[in-house]
Amino acid sequence: MTIKIERPVLKWHENLYFPAIWGGIKVTSRHFWKTVGNWISGKKYGMITSTGRVTMEYPEEKWAVPNEYRGAPTLVKDPDGRIKCVACQLCEFVCPPRAITITPEPIPGQLPNATVEKWPKEFEIDMLRCIYCGLCEEVCPEEAIFLLKDYSFVGESREELVHNKERLLELGGMRQDKIYKWKNK
Amino acid sequence: MIADAKSTSTPMVNLTINDRPLSVPQGTNLIEAAAKLGIHVPHYCYHPKLTVVGNCRMCLIEMGTPQIEPDKKSVLKPDGPPEITWMPRPQIACATLVSEGMAVRTHSKMVEECRKGVMEFLLINHPLDCPICDQAGECRLQEYSVDYGTGGSRFVERKVKRPKKVELGPRVTLDDERCILCSRCVRFCQEVAKDDVLGFTDRGGHTTLGCYPGKKLENNYSLNTVDICPVGALTSSDFRFQMRVWFLKEARSVCTSCATGCNITVGSREGVVYRYTPRQNDAVNSTWMCDAGRLNYAWINDPRRLTRPLKNGQSAEWSDALPDARHLLREAGMKGQLAIVASGRASTEELFLVRQMAALFPAAAVDIVGRTGGHDQILVSADKNPNTSGAKLLGLATGKLAEIKKGIESGRIKTLFVQGENLEKAGFEAGLLAKLDALVVLDILPSPTTQMATWVLPGAAHVEKNGTFINGRGRLQRFLPSFSVKGHAHEDWYILKELLPEAEHTQYHSFHSVFEAMVRETPALAGVAWEGVGDQGTPLDLKL
Numbered sequence A: 001m002t003i004k005i006e007r008p009v010l011k012w013h014e015n016l017y018f019p020a021i022w023g024g025i026k027v028t029s030r031h032f033w034k035t036v037g038n039w040i041s042g043k044k045y046g047m048i049t050s051t052g053r054v055t056m057e058y059p060e061e062k063w064a065v066p067n068e069y070r071g072a073p074t075l076v077k078d079p080d081g082r083i084k085c086v087a088c089q090l091c092e093f094v095c096p097p098r099a100i101t102i103t104p105e106p107i108p109g110q111l112p113n114a115t116v117e118k119w120p121k122e123f124e125i126d127m128l129r130c131i132y133c134g135l136c137e138e139v140c141p142e143e144a145i146f147l148l149k150d151y152s153f154v155g156e157s158r159e160e161l162v163h164n165k166e167r168l169l170e171l172g173g174m175r176q177d178k179i180y181k182w183k184n185k
Numbered sequence B: 001m002i003a004d005a006k007s008t009s010t011p012m013v014n015l016t017i018n019d020r021p022l023s024v025p026q027g028t029n030l031i032e033a034a035a036k037l038g039i040h041v042p043h044y045c046y047h048p049k050l051t052v053v054g055n056c057r058m059c060l061i062e063m064g065t066p067q068i069e070p071d072k073k074s075v076l077k078p079d080g081p082p083e084i085t086w087m088p089r090p091q092i093a094c095a096t097l098v099s100e101g102m103a104v105r106t107h108s109k110m111v112e113e114c115r116k117g118v119m120e121f122l123l124i125n126h127p128l129d130c131p132i133c134d135q136a137g138e139c140r141l142q143e144y145s146v147d148y149g150t151g152g153s154r155f156v157e158r159k160v161k162r163p164k165k166v167e168l169g170p171r172v173t174l175d176d177e178r179c180i181l182c183s184r185c186v187r188f189c190q191e192v193a194k195d196d197v198l199g200f201t202d203r204g205g206h207t208t209l210g211c212y213p214g215k216k217l218e219n220n221y222s223l224n225t226v227d228i229c230p231v232g233a234l235t236s237s238d239f240r241f242q243m244r245v246w247f248l249k250e251a252r253s254v255c256t257s258c259a260t261g262c263n264i265t266v267g268s269r270e271g272v273v274y275r276y277t278p279r280q281n282d283a284v285n286s287t288w289m290c291d292a293g294r295l296n297y298a299w300i301n302d303p304r305r306l307t308r309p310l311k312n313g314q315s316a317e318w319s320d321a322l323p324d325a326r327h328l329l330r331e332a333g334m335k336g337q338l339a340i341v342a343s344g345r346a347s348t349e350e351l352f353l354v355r356q357m358a359a360l361f362p363a364a365a366v367d368i369v370g371r372t373g374g375h376d377q378i379l380v381s382a383d384k385n386p387n388t389s390g391a392k393l394l395g396l397a398t399g400k401l402a403e404i405k406k407g408i409e410s411g412r413i414k415t416l417f418v419q420g421e422n423l424e425k426a427g428f429e430a431g432l433l434a435k436l437d438a439l440v441v442l443d444i445l446p447s448p449t450t451q452m453a454t455w456v457l458p459g460a461a462h463v464e465k466n467g468t469f470i471n472g473r474g475r476l477q478r479f480l481p482s483f484s485v486k487g488h489a490h491e492d493w494y495i496l497k498e499l500l501p502e503a504e505h506t507q508y509h510s511f512h513s514v515f516e517a518m519v520r521e522t523p524a525l526a527g528v529a530w531e532g533v534g535d536q537g538t539p540l541d542l543k544l
């Protein structure tokens, strides 16, 4: 079904745009004079950056993001060095922009964690697709995928911005584990 | 049809399920009776094609019979319906047959409590394997946990450990911890596969499924146990850990490995086939299929698949390939130097188009390549072509293959059209094919024959197109596409009709127009409609 949204009918003076431009100038000048006032009285500008300045020298300096921030999804290992992901592919299923591609594989018998039976042979997250929604972290039954605070990735090609298993594990590092669910399998 | 005849002769029994009246043939059990009303009675061990053992207790229901006075009249309630005496204990629906006046409750408080209890017991020693378990997504234990379970667990003791990753045979891997001891697999081996190899050892929570000493689960039907296992205990070693089932797109198809034509479901994702599973058709394969047919799909995913026309081995364009191939066939046909090798693996519609081509050149010899092999008394038939009957119906199975071979040897046949066959296996050596002036091959994979070809025209696998096969018993069955053709390949009907003279091929503008033309021009198919064939096929009256 098509939903038709009516555009508001503008009055003649609104159609002139001057009132809107004037409104914008008012806001800008209010901030300008406030800043000038603060500067003259020597007050700090409200803590926008860690240095207290309004601007910052990005990328040498970066935003201090809050703890709840959702940055790049990464894969983690447990304190024993086991890749926690068991390639259940739930994150691949839930990911809204389909950024995740997993190739599952049985763990070869001779490895110490072979009792877990299954792990990802390859695990790719396309960071050009990822929308940092955190659903993968939410859905993971193994607490194997976490959104860390990194948000800025630079690459010279599209391929470089597809994070593979190695890169994801390197970014994710180690996490404490309370359960060690698979240890005594 | 047989079932219909039976049901009219068996007396009907009236009963009520959840106060809804219903009439079913005598001898129906309560799971099936409830299903007729669309009521699902959860069950694990019951399987409609196996004997009833009643050991899982998941199907418990409450049931009662009408109160009878000494004069054998039922006691009526003041408002009319008969007074029911409810049994104080729940009954299992799978082993309870309907009886006159019976009343059943499938969702009462008692029943719900029972199901909660059964689920709790089943999960006591069950591992938390869902993330790595192939059954997840189609697991009865998961489904019933959500629908009828308690959500939490009160069990704080240590879970019993049982063997994991046990290879029961070359194709089946068992995880004993996940087994709920329903014994479906045991009964399947005894009753259907007639190969009694599975059994339980130990007692209570330690009961373990395994093969008898010195035996293996290696019969040609072993993978059916994986299908009927309601949980992830039995897994297919081939499909194990390859793909989660919820990603699989399912298409209704027919197995191509023999003339039985078992109905199957093809599970694929993004153009890759991951598994075949049997689809119920009581007129053909019940709910089973053989392992050989089930595992015969890897060729579809073969990276060597032909995706472009080839001229003498070099990649070419369709715009050159089709007119040139058409011209070659026509020239040779006119001079009586053409022969056609059709395929018993092609769909009936494709064979129809081959016949149209052959009809243009009455002098051209046509035949299919026969394939025979072992057979058994269960499903496998000796004819390894899925559509020999179709070829026979259209008059393409003539037995002239040897004659064609001789014709090439003697130099009488100078141009050969081959439909999806590797002629080396039929005894056509490379040296023989080299004698030809032109060889046009429609195929999907490179073979010694395509290597010799003047033109290779890449076609589609059966999972990439619509079509029908006629099985060994004359049943016309449809197969539907799972995904579209690979690369620049085309569906075979399109290529075949393009090889006909231009005046002929304009009438075939879609697959369905080919199907309709085939029905129109084949008396044995009179009255058959694509929709009418349905998912269960339609029996034809063939006198082959």
Ligand code: SF4
Pocket: A073, A091, A094, A095, A096, A097, A098, A099, A100, A125, A129, A130, A131, A132, A133, A134, A135, A136, A137, A147
């Ligand atoms: S954060 Fe969201 S978009 Fe990014 S990988 Fe996870 S589920 Fe996909």
Ligand code: SF4
Pocket: A084, A085, A086, A087, A088, A089, A090, A091, A092, A102, A136, A139, A140, A141, A142, A143, A144, A145, B131
């Ligand atoms: S949901 Fe978790 S365990 Fe499952 S595949 Fe994703 S990261 Fe691995």
Ligand code: SF4
Pocket: B126, B127, B128, B129, B130, B131, B133, B134, B135, B136, B137, B139, B140, B141, B142, B178, B231, B232, B233
């Ligand atoms: S059998 Fe079912 S419940 Fe058990 S681990 Fe497998 S998916 Fe989960």
Ligand code: SF4
Pocket: B178, B179, B180, B181, B182, B183, B184, B185, B186, B209, B225, B228, B229, B230, B231, B233, B234
């Ligand atoms: S392996 Fe599966 S089918 Fe066999 S008894 Fe156990 S649960 Fe039932």
Ligand code: FES
Pocket: B042, B043, B044, B045, B046, B053, B054, B055, B056, B057, B058, B059, B060, B092, B093, B094, B095
């Ligand atoms: S289905 Fe009735 S007891 Fe198992």
